Amino acid sequence: MNNSDLQIKKVKLLFTPGPLTTSTSIKEAALTDLGSRDSAFISIVQQIRERLLNLAHVKAPEYEAVIMQGSGTFGIESVISSAIPANGMLLNIINGAYGRRISQMARIHSIPCIELEYEENQLPDLLEIELLLKNNSRITHVALVHCETTTGIINPVTQIGEIVSGHNKAFIVDAMSSFGAYEIDLKNSNISFLISSSNKCIEGIPGFSFVLANRIELEKCKNQARTLSLDLFDQWAGLNVNGQFRFTPPVQVLLAFNAALDELVNEGGIKARAKRYQENNSLLISGMRKLGFKIYLPNELRGYIISSFLYPTHPNFSFESFYSILNDKGFVIYPGKLSKVDCFRIGNIGQLFFIDIHMLIDAIEETLIEMQVKI
Ligand SMILES: Cc1ncc(COP(=O)(O)O)c(C=O)c1O
Structure with missing residues (x-):
């Protein structure tokens, strides 16, 4: 098995808008x-x-x-x-x-x-x-x-x-x-x-x-x-x-x-799935806010599928490094797609639960320390 085979075999959690983490x-x-x-x-x-x-x-x-x-x-x-x-x-x-x-x-x-x-x-x-x-x-x-x-x-x-x-x-x-x-x-x-x-x-x-x-x-x-x-x-x-x-x-x-x-x-239909995604999203937003990240959209416009976060302004921040350190830790996030603002995105749909969001927030905190980025 070569390196890239090993890389593929490693289980990663996908915090993206799809393809998603599946059961x-x-x-x-x-x-x-x-x-x-x-x-x-x-x-x-x-x-x-x-x-x-x-x-x-x-x-x-x-x-x-x-x-x-x-x-x-x-x-x-x-x-x-x-x-x-x-x-x-x-x-x-x-x-x-x-x-x-x-x-x-x-x-x-x-x-x-x-x-x-x-x-x-x-x-x-x-x-x-x-x-x-x-x-x-x-x-x-x-x-x-x-x-x-x-x-x-x-x-x-x-x-x-x-x-x-x-x-x-x-x-x-x-x-x-x-x-x-x-x-x-x-x-x-x-x-x-x-x-x-x-x-x-x-x-x-x-x-x-x-x-x-x-x-x-x-x-x-x-x-x-x-x-x-x-x-x-x-x-x-x-x-x-x-x-x-x-x-x-x-x-x-x-x-x-x-x-x-x-x-x-089995999960309870759209209503129950919506509830799980909403809870994932609230935890994600509060965790990211605690770390100092700013959310692009005001609360009243945001759904509970995916969230856009502004790049921190600290000079040590680079999205490429942030992404690849998190990826190595097993957490896949998503680049931004905004035309005028530098953002990255985190999705909370798919087979993701409270524990996964907690682990992601911890991994982001560690990544910021490793990158020596203060927000
Ligand atoms: C709202 C919306 N429309 C269209 C697409 C395109 O879908 P696909 O990448 O599967 O072609 C996406 C993909 O994320 C989407 O979110």
């Missing part, structure tokens, strides 16, 4: 080889699709769950490139890097897009959205990131959904890092398409994204996709005809995901 039983569920046409596999896929709709408080046939191979971005691009018709227009509400990524998709697919961009520590202005929709009849779809993982800010999805539906537009919500940890009622929030992925708050392993869609809006996607592999309608139609994927599915990842859904139920 042994979920990893074990991925140890079975099953053919993609096996009836057992087809029935598991069907179960997963139903269970996902249940989590969003909706049911088929009014809503449908479509699984798309690839990471979360593939699912979002599938919606953006399939749902907006040739004569359509997107209003993209942005307050972070993931919102900006949606505009990038629109540009690549030559989809007309109006951007309503806010500071990364600012909530969207509801009146401005209302006015824009009133004055732009060409807009057909509105996109919003629920938890903007760039900072951890939580956008008011239900309030914006009400405005969007009041103007008869379709509402696309990137709930990548929040679905499974926040109760989101698709119907009540007037969401036409919600996207998340296997390796976020359901706590599975990476390999696919899923789209929960209002059936009427999904049916409108027929024959308007701009790509073959990310054609949302055809993917859904394929799954509906014989339960099979059009192209090779991530079989083991889906088996692990079904086990992850069992674990979510």
Whole structure:
């Protein structure tokens, strides 16, 4: 075994927004080889699709769950490139890097897009959205990131959904890092398409994204996709005809995901998971405050998924050293993604518990001492 093998074998705790620390039983569920046409596999896929709709408080046939191979971005691009018709227009509400990524998709697919961009520590202005929709009849779809993982800010999805539906537009919500940890009622929030992925708050392993869609809006996607592999309608139609994927599915990842859904139920559902994440987050924030770190977002804007911390101003602080010392101790944190401020991020989702947060705070304290950084 060489050095890098040893490095990989060492167990690390992931304080990131995904891939996350997962439980042994979920990893074990991925140890079975099953053919993609096996009836057992087809029935598991069907179960997963139903269970996902249940989590969003909706049911088929009014809503449908479509699984798309690839990471979360593939699912979002599938919606953006399939749902907006040739004569359509997107209003993209942005307050972070993931919102900006949606505009990038629109540009690549030559989809007309109006951007309503806010500071990364600012909530969207509801009146401005209302006015824009009133004055732009060409807009057909509105996109919003629920938890903007760039900072951890939580956008008011239900309030914006009400405005969007009041103007008869379709509402696309990137709930990548929040679905499974926040109760989101698709119907009540007037969401036409919600996207998340296997390796976020359901706590599975990476390999696919899923789209929960209002059936009427999904049916409108027929024959308007701009790509073959990310054609949302055809993917859904394929799954509906014989339960099979059009192209090779991530079989083991889906088996692990079904086990992850069992674990979510055993934990007590979204409510209980949200409580654990909230407690993790409160402990993280108070521990980091005690060490002297400053939090980028004010309390009222912060969710409980991921937090952004300002770099300490002490001259001995370098994020690269801080990251690699912590990594060697077995704690993986995450770099910042803010456009104007130097921050790093710590996630508290996945199989992380009180004891893990305590250990992380202790490791950060030791790291600061080793780096001779005083805050
Ligand atoms: C809000 C949000 N959108 C999109 C993505 C992209 O997902 P992926 O990296 O799985 O493609 C992420 C990833 O963390 C995210 O947090």
